[in-house]
Amino acid sequence: xxxxxxxxxxxxxxxxxxxxxxxxxxxxxxxxxxxxxxxxxxxxxxxxxxxxxxxxxxxxxxxxxxxxxxxxxxxxxxxxxxxxxxxxxxxxxxxxxxxxxxxxxxxxxxxxxxxxxxxxxxxxxxxxxxxxxxxxxxxxxxxxxxxxxxxxxxxxxxxxxxxxxxxxxxxxxxxxxxxxxxxxxxxxxxxxxxxxxxxxxxxxxxxxxxxxxxxxxxxxxxxxxxxxxxxxxxxxxxxxxxxxxxxxxxxxxxxxxxxxxxxxxxxxxxxxxxxxxxxxxxxxxxxxxxxxxxxxxxxxxxxxxxxxxxxxxxxxxxxxx
Amino acid sequence: xxxxxxxxxxxxxxxxxxxxxxxxxxxxxxxxxxxxxxxxxxxxxxxxxxxxxxxxxxxxxxxxxxxxxxxxxxxxxxxxxxxxxxxxxxxxxxxxxxxxxxxxxxxxxxxxxxxxxxxxxxxxxxxxxxxxxxxxxxxxxxxxxxxxxxxxxxxxxxxxxxxxxxxxxxxxxxxxxxxxxxxxxxxxxxxxxxxxxxxxxxxxxxxxxxxxxxxxxxxxxxxxxxxxxxxxxxxxxxxxxxxxxxxxxxxxxxxxxxxxxx
Ligand SMILES: Nc1ncnc2c1ncn2[C@@H]1O[C@H](COP(=O)(O)OP(=O)(O)OP(=O)(O)O)[C@@H](O)[C@H]1O
Ligand SMILES: [Mg+2]
Numbered sequence: 194x195x196x197x198x199x200x201x202x203x204x205x206x207x208x209x210x211x212x213x214x215x216x217x218x219x220x221x222x223x224x225x226x227x228x229x230x231x232x233x234x235x236x237x238x239x240x241x242x243x244x245x246x247x248x249x250x251x252x253x254x255x256x257x258x259x260x261x262x263x264x265x266x267x268x269x270x271x272x273x274x275x276x277x278x279x280x281x282x283x284x285x286x287x288x289x290x291x292x293x294x295x296x297x298x299x300x301x302x303x304x305x306x307x308x309x310x311x312x313x314x315x316x317x318x319x320x321x322x323x324x325x326x327x328x329x330x331x332x333x334x335x336x337x338x339x340x341x342x343x344x345x346x347x348x349x350x351x352x353x354x355x356x357x358x359x360x361x362x363x364x365x366x367x368x369x370x371x372x373x374x375x376x377x378x379x380x381x382x383x384x385x386x387x388x389x390x391x392x393x394x395x396x397x398x399x400x401x402x403x404x405x406x407x408x409x410x411x412x413x414x415x416x417x418x419x420x421x422x423x424x425x426x427x428x429x430x431x432x433x434x435x436x437x438x439x440x441x442x443x444x445x446x447x448x449x450x451x452x453x454x455x456x457x458x459x460x461x462x463x464x465x466x467x468x469x470x471x472x473x474x475x476x477x478x479x480x481x482x483x484x485x486x487x488x489x490x491x492x493x494x495x496x497x498x499x500x501x502x503x504x505x506x507x508x509x510x511x512x513x514x
Numbered sequence: 515x516x517x518x519x520x521x522x523x524x525x526x527x528x529x530x531x532x533x534x535x536x537x538x539x540x541x542x543x544x545x546x547x548x549x550x551x552x553x554x555x556x557x558x559x560x561x562x563x564x565x566x567x568x569x570x571x572x573x574x575x576x577x578x579x580x581x582x583x584x585x586x587x588x589x590x591x592x593x594x595x596x597x598x599x600x601x602x603x604x605x606x607x608x609x610x611x612x613x614x615x616x617x618x619x620x621x622x623x624x625x626x627x628x629x630x631x632x633x634x635x636x637x638x639x640x641x642x643x644x645x646x647x648x649x650x651x652x653x654x655x656x657x658x659x660x661x662x663x664x665x666x667x668x669x670x671x672x673x674x675x676x677x678x679x680x681x682x683x684x685x686x687x688x689x690x691x692x693x694x695x696x697x698x699x700x701x702x703x704x705x706x707x708x709x710x711x712x713x714x715x716x717x718x719x720x721x722x723x724x725x726x727x728x729x730x731x732x733x734x735x736x737x738x739x740x741x742x743x744x745x746x747x748x749x750x751x752x753x754x755x756x757x758x759x760x761x762x763x764x765x766x767x768x769x770x771x772x773x774x775x776x
Binding site: 206207256258276279280284286290291293294296300303304305307313352 | 532603
């Protein structure tokens with residue numbers, strides 16, 4: 194039995210615009226996605242802003258009812274067996290909101306320990322363990338309002354683990370963390386699967402997904418566009434190569450001309466410090482560096498390099514199709 | 515069972531601390547302890563100058579009715595406040611049984627409301643020289659508690675609405691005004707238009723105020739049993755209705771994504 198199973202899962206939102214002449218609008222946030230996560234697996238859901246990742250998670254954790262399809266967690270239906278599902282899952286969302294600012298970190302955890310029915314005599318030991326795990330030991334008696342963003346985020350992680358759930362849903366758990374903090378949270382996540390937990394994770398950081406996930410589904414505009422191990426996904430574009438050109442200001446027309454070149458798979462612009470980097474993925478065995486440069490006349494060009502594709506390149510190619 | 519009891523007592527108290535952080539002594543003392551005295555004095559002096567009722571009549575009516583401020587506002591805040599801290603989804607995704615979860619939050623509200631009433635009753639009586647027989651203290655305390663319970667029941671409906679509308683403070687103020695006029699706090703029910711005194715039978719405070727006045731005049735608790743029972747019933751009906759409304763909003767929020775922060 195799969196730990197998490199989504200079958201043709203679908204969700205639309207109805208919104209209204211205008212105060213007087215109200216017009217209803219439907220947004221198809223998730224358009225019939227199916228996937229299965231095996232017990233003990235760490236499964237990544239990647240996709241651009243608004244792709245439908247959070248909506249998918251909300252359906253799986255019983256906060257939203259699907260408008261179509263069905264989903265099971267540990268074999269339990271997320272609509273009809275919501276309470277049973279809730280007992281067995283943990284939910285962590287990124288960001289610094291969602292903690293009781295005026296309660297201490299310890300009391301935040303204690304309150305949720307009550308809600309999850311952690312027996313009173315186990316609470317203290319459990320909370321101590323988790324404080325140790327997420328590295329908040331020694332600061333737990335301070336009010337959460339004085340915590341840094343990363344500390345609040347780690348408090349979220351601890352909260353999600355209080356009742357020792359079998360399945361964990363982590364929605365961008367490292368968003369906004371500094372590199373050291375993010376690394377610590379990643380180490381915590383990695384240790385979860387070692388302890389036999391099933392984890393569904395969303396993130397915008399490709400290296401994070403690459404390092405952590407056993408399998409990844411890339412979701413774009415509400416549909417899954419690719420699924421596989423990080424290696425599978427890289428192989429999808431691995432025949433080609435990537436040309437990176439540092440430019441200082443690039444015109445839209447130049448970008449369009451590069452995109453139109455024969456042999457180009459995908460084009461993206463990355464902002465880096467003072468410069469922008471034009472990232473061009475090419476088909477195998479074509480040498481486009483000169484052609485690309487010839488279309489960039491007029492722009493100030495810096496360093497030029499060629500490299501093997503990364504997971505991020507695979508991702509860019511997938512979601513820009 | 516133990517889990518539910520702990521969610522009710524420990525959870526209720528913890529969430530009160532979490533959500534009422536802004537209630538510093540600088541806010542609490544003027545709004546909860548001084549303002550009701552002003553209200554008592556205003557009506558008592560109007561009553562004196564127009565030769566209407568005794569000071570005791572106004573002290574009791576207003577001291578009890580004023581607990582609607584903490585009961586209505588605090589009850590709405592104790593659930594609606596989750597929205598502002600973005601903690602609502604974490605609560606709703608927990609398996610905690612909803613009866614102790616929601617009713618647990620009303621316990622500190624009831625106790626606080628009763629405290630506010632008892633304080634203004636005592637201080638108002640002292641200032642105006644109203645003499646209450648010592649034998650009435652204990653039964654009066656009970657009636658004060660029941661009045662706060664009853665109004666908190668109405669507050670639970672208010673709390674449910676706070677999940678849907680943002681203008682909750684406006685609503686609380688309007689209800690406060692209703693209670694001021696309808697419940698016999700300042701105008702005897704017999705002097706109100708008959709539809710108003712009929713409506714009053716379904717409002718918190720009406721029966722508690724009547725009971726408290728009788729107790730102050732020497733009646734025993736047994737003499738006001740009917741009134742006390744009616745007050746309890748009114749509160750229980752509102753409380754159950756408020757709880758059902760909360761559950762209903764929770765259910766439709768899963769369908770319409772309507773509890774998102776807006
Ligand atoms: N409560 C809501 N009401 C209306 N539309 C919504 C609501 N929540 C999300 N949406 C819309 O649904 C789509 C998917 O949103 P969702 O939050 O699932 O994306 P996401 O993949 O999590 O994005 P991000 O990476 O930015 O977190 C978006 O177009 C969003 O605007
Ligand atoms: Mg999201």
